[in-house]
Amino acid sequence: MKASPDTRADGATPEAGATGEVPYKALVEQSLVGIYVIQDDALKYANAAFAQMTGFRPDEIVGRPLKDLVSPEAVEDVQRKAAERLLHGSSIRYTTRGRHKDGRDIDLEVHGSAVEFDGHAAVAGVAIDISQRMRYEQELNASREELRELTTHLNSVREQHRAKTAREVHDVLGGILTAIKMDASRILERAHGDDVAEITRNLIASAQEGIEVVREVSESLYPAALDHLGLEAAIRHHLERFCARHSLAAVTRANGVLSPLSPEQKLAAYRIFQEALTNIARHAHARHVRVRIDVNSATFTLAVEDDGVGLNSSEPRRGAMGLISMRERAREVGGTLSIGKCTPRGTCVTLTLPLASEGPSL
Known part of the structure; x- marks a missing residue:
């Protein structure tokens, strides 16, 4: 085959104006x-x-x-x-x-x-x-990386603020309400009239209700059980309260000894778990929740499954920032997050985190 622009594939030179000849x-x-x-x-x-x-x-x-x-x-x-x-x-x-x-x-x-x-x-x-296209791609990649760095920073600042607020709410406001309850109890011991006694009992009940609310708010801001009892205990505690609040049945299964996760990994796993439950409450219309924790020598896996309506991948929900936040949290600590359909119905959220090289420990 001749590659010269003046030559046809058959080796002949085309004549100007020849019938059917392509120029x-x-x-x-x-x-x-x-x-x-x-x-x-x-x-x-x-x-x-x-x-x-x-x-x-x-x-x-x-x-x-x-x-x-x-x-x-x-x-x-x-x-x-x-x-x-x-x-x-x-x-x-x-x-x-x-x-x-x-x-x-x-x-x-x-x-x-x-x-x-x-x-x-x-x-x-x-x-x-493709120089211009490559520049656009480089600028886009740079913008994505800057956005991820900003997201990581915002998550860190938000967690610090949550932890500080949780301590203030628990220690200060909780302490004030506890003091009110104790003082009201002493008043009740000295009350002579039924009216005063009734008012005092109502005051004690209100203070106790406030203490419960403070404990709930503090726990939602930052889980104390995560630091004191570990990730699995924090997950079970939150799941129990969540299911009671939303009338759901739950099953929790944990396989393997929980190898050491970094504090950042523990918090990221817990926040992803929280967001998965929030999505179930808001969108799934589910009746059952199943939480599975699997640990081997290399990875930690947390799966949250429900039997609700499932995801509609053909029509993604606008403003679904929770899913984006979950994926970014997983990425920040070196993990991966997959969100898919369960069989026969429902949604499955699976977080996989790499474990440190140290051997498993309690």
């Missing part, structure tokens, strides 16, 4: 993508679009060594790929770094094939300047 040369020259022919590590042909990518005129670029048109660090790779195509008679598509006339690098996507040119083996192909 290949005009198509090649007017193409918006770069078209080139490489032979003996030199450029033997380039259309105007290819020349424009490199900053040369077509007459300047023809005959130039391939290394003059490729970024120095990419020369060896491009030459190797060209040699492979000639050896195997194959085609290949890849991205590389070209070199502009002014010395700057350009990103190119090329697709070349082995052909015959002027009676000798050559590589002919097309090239597209």
